[in-house]
Amino acid sequence: MAPSGLKAVVGEKILNGVIKSVKKEGEWKVLIVDHMSMRILSSCCKMSDILAEGVTIVEDINKRREPISSLEAIYLISPVEKSVRALIDDFKDAAFTYKAAHIFFTDTCPDGLFAEIGRSRVAKVVKTLKEINVAFLPYESQVFSLDDPNSLYSFYSSKPNEGKEKMIETLAEQIATLCDTLKEYPAIRYRKGPEENARLADEVYQRLTAHKADNPTMGEGADKARSQLLIVDRGFDPISPILHELTFQAMAYDLLDIKQDIYSYQSTGIGNSNDREVLLDEDDELWVALRHMHIADVTKKVTELLQTFCQSKRMNTDNANIKDLSQMLKKMPQYQKELSMYSTHLHLAGACMKTYKASVDKLCEVEQDLAMGENEEGEPLKDAMKSIVPVLLDNEIKAYDKIRIILLYIFHMKKGIGEENLAKLIQHANIMADSNIINNLQNLGCNIIAGGRNAGITLPERKQRTESTYQLSRWVPIIKDVMENAIEDKLDRKQWPFISDPAPINTTQTAVSARFGHWHKNKSPTEYRSGPRLIIFVIGGLSHSEMRSAYEVTRATDGKWEVLIGSSHILTPTSFLNDLKSLDQVPNPDC
């Protein structure tokens, strides 16, 4: 199944705008990328896609490369000094590394670097030079990432950070390329409070306006005037990234060791190798169908689907379970793709449940009660301390899990807790080594110590929700309330001010012909979505439950609105706590 949404838009832009645009029948080319462009390319194209369009090898610009002077090279790089230097070096000596250069920058090249290229010998061999305006990762069809895991530190560390201004400009440019690619010119709003929100929003506005000057089609269309871009900080909802979630994707990334979206497991097959490594991405249709489902439903659903599949292929379905998949594979190897998909998800769900039953089940009820402020019957929590003490005293529970409980307790006590009480809790839980995580949350604007730095700051009032949910999944990310309000135009203007006055909803627009005048617009069906979009950028990291909310809200509007959400990087509870831990430390020079 072809990916839809952001991945399709960016994939199409790169395949058509970059690779195919310089393709010549019978001629092969070398594709050279740097770290950022490689991540962008990898998230929306496969090797087979680009090899089918005349690329024969993909190289890293920062590694020393073997000269292949019979082939021309496509440079898909970000306009930064390191990459431009490497480019110039390729053509510096008498012997050129490649026959010619087709250069594609991910976004605007600064004048200084541009002039350097002009002065170098590259200018003699360059056949193409374009700026493609794609400087973000399409992580999922409705989720984007700016691929900067150090962002939390950059914004909220206790140590002074000189690079902060430059970093805000870079982020703003990346967000602007997102809007450019989607042909959106949204009204920009930010959450009033932390000054970074306003600063970033302002910078984005400037970049966006600059992009629109070059690309007037941005924001065209009657509905597009309603599109909005919201800038919000991580401290706005510190609960969602630390709660134990029981939906498939969030749970898997929290409890299992999934690095770079690759899930590794062992399984007998038809060959000799038992190691399996599977990429969890949108090419896996089953993953797309299951990722937001509650774990209780997942195993049931996969088994059901496997049964149906076996029946339709007239395979013996008596034992349609994990163990017999290898037998089925031997009988019907032409269905390897499908069978391995079922096998992967059965294993993944099984692994989640195993880890859950080992320790997490004790925690979920306590966590939900603290987060919601009431138990599953709706009765307000009377004595929160009583429910958390047994957890803190339990030696089998990991330190990070205890910290998560303590934090939820603090957020439940709306005015924060006294330093003495906090010290006692830390002692009971035996987590002295990691205790700075709790204090560092104050850098994000959260109220931790009663009467401390952020006294008076409270978490927002929540919407009342009537949908039935699993008892251990009552919590709804705060951003979901915001999404729904923004779409219904009920988002408070004082708490969420506009950077500039929103474009008036122009009812008396000049008639736009559907037939004539559009010849110059190469709009592909995927990018030219006529309805409005709500784009949300979270400073400091995005949790899986918030990603899920974007899809849920979109579905609830019946496709009228599309909600996109993104951040500098995707969080897991562990990575979030690790990020917080380092906030008061000097950055590692190796990073």
Added chain:
Amino acid sequence: MRDMLQRLQTISEELEDYEPELYGDEYDVDKGTLSQQAVMFENTSPIDDILKEAHSISKEISLLHLEVERLTINNERFGTSVRRLTLLKKDSDSIARGIQQRGGALHIRLQALGQESGQLEEREGPNSAVSRIARAQHDTLSHLFRKAMNDYNEAEEMQRSACRRRIKRQASIIGTEITDEQLDGMVDKGGEGWTELSQSLQGARSSRWAMCEIKGRHKELVELEVRLKEVHDLFLDMAVLVEEQSSKVNNIEANVCGTQEYTEKINVNVKRALQYKRKNPCQQCCPCLPCWNQNRLL
């Protein structure tokens, strides 16, 4: 997208006006090849060969794909046209066998490419451009080949269910019901299955035409099952290959991060020099001779 080529060329030309001595002879990219580095020429030939073979295989795969589409279209005609049924059937069989032959030949070529790629890795090192190109081509073409063969399987599967449906329908027209299990049994027994069935149907309200239909479909099903059995081994081979390759093989990031820095061939010569030095007979037998002292300076 912003096209910046003009701007760059303006800067470059301006610079030429000011400092023409920097550039020397005009270098026209499209005319003439560079002749400075001999080591480059060594590389182009094996790369060219691999790319030629890859291009040819890729064309074959496209043809295979077209044949699979032809098969699907032909199979659809079964449903719509009743005339010349036997001819249509023969067509399907011949197209399908053609596909199997092509597929078999492609499989052998791909295996050869895989072996070639392995040999290149041993000769030139796994990080040399030519062996990485060979590996990438082999992986991608195997991927495309698998897709084409899966489409073929899909076409045969659809035909199989269509046949079974028609047999059952014809049987019910003449008054008997045939269950799935009975049908399975019939097909497994091949020709005998037909004689059994025709005997059991004699009693029922028979229609010559319907019996003909069922006989035709039955024969077709049997042939189809035979074809699928023949191609089973091919699918098994492909499945083993997929299992051995990690799913990362089609992932661009994994490919790029896995490559290592290029170390020029000069290192091979240094290694050789060291080997010769060690094997120097003067060193081995007469370490005290004056010539050894000279060699030591190497």
